[in-house]
Amino acid sequence: xxxxxxxxxxxxxxxxxxxxxxxxxxxxxxxxxxxxxxxxxxxxxxxxxxxxxxxxxxxxxxxxxxxxxxxxxxxxxxxxxxxxxxxxxxxxxxxxxxxxxxxxxxxxxxxxx
Amino acid sequence: xxxxxxxxxxxxxxxxxxxxxxxxxxxxxxxxxxxxxxxxxxxxxxxxxxxxxxxxxxxxxxxxxxxxxxxxxxxxxxxxxxxxxxxxxxxxxxxxxxxxxxxxxxxxxxxx
Numbered sequence: 001x002x003x004x005x006x007x008x009x010x011x012x013x014x015x016x017x018x019x020x021x022x023x024x025x026x027x028x029x030x031x032x033x034x035x036x037x038x039x040x041x042x043x044x045x046x047x048x049x050x051x052x053x054x055x056x057x058x059x060x061x062x063x064x065x066x067x068x069x070x071x072x073x074x075x076x077x078x079x080x081x082x083x084x085x086x087x088x089x090x091x092x093x094x095x096x097x098x099x100x101x102x103x104x105x106x107x108x109x110x111x112x113x
Numbered sequence: 114x115x116x117x118x119x120x121x122x123x124x125x126x127x128x129x130x131x132x133x134x135x136x137x138x139x140x141x142x143x144x145x146x147x148x149x150x151x152x153x154x155x156x157x158x159x160x161x162x163x164x165x166x167x168x169x170x171x172x173x174x175x176x177x178x179x180x181x182x183x184x185x186x187x188x189x190x191x192x193x194x195x196x197x198x199x200x201x202x203x204x205x206x207x208x209x210x211x212x213x214x215x216x217x218x219x220x221x222x223x224x225x
Contacts, residue, residue: 043157044215045214059214105156
């Protein structure tokens with residue numbers, strides 16, 4: 001079973017604050033993704049990566065940076081958090097050669113006050 | 114513009130009944146359509162998927178139907194159980210290796 005671990009699971013920060021969400025996968029998957037989940041919008045792709053050092057822009061990238069430091073680790077950075085970034089964030093991974101199945105972590109709930 | 118749309122946004126059915134969730138998409142080049150199931154407090158997980166070369170795929174109580182001409186999909190759950198209560202996401206991609214576009218989700222509640 002694929003394993004994707006996110007931290008922190010819950011975070012509250014103030015407007016203008018600096019937040020880093022972390023994701024680690026132990027599946028040797030090449031692809032990693034950051035999504036945000038909001039009611040009515042489903043899951044929207046923020047950034048993704050094919051491998052260490054690679055970064056691709058997703059569909060809703062504004063206000064977010066990401067960095068893939070190793071094959072296992074993918075970070076999402078909010079340098080000036082805004083209330084509109086209050087959301088549930090999911091990391092996912094996918095192998096190159098096993099179709100398109102995404103394996104999701106358990107989510108990180110972020111509240112920006 | 115949302116490329117993948119789901120309806121209804123929420124649905125309540127009685128235990129033992131049949132649930133029907135629907136999904137439509139815009140991009141005619143989409144050819145891979147997975148459904149993901151999300152239980153409270155968990156991340157989504159793949160439930161069932163279909164390629165555009167098929168019009169039906171079945172897995173136990175879950176069946177997904179695909180209509181290429183109308184650019185629509187549906188997910189049918191027969192003998193719905195309270196344990197099926199979850200959010201269901203329809204999604205689509207241009208091939209099995211490309212990024213997925215998700216619909217807004219349907220929150221299903223199955224009452225005993």
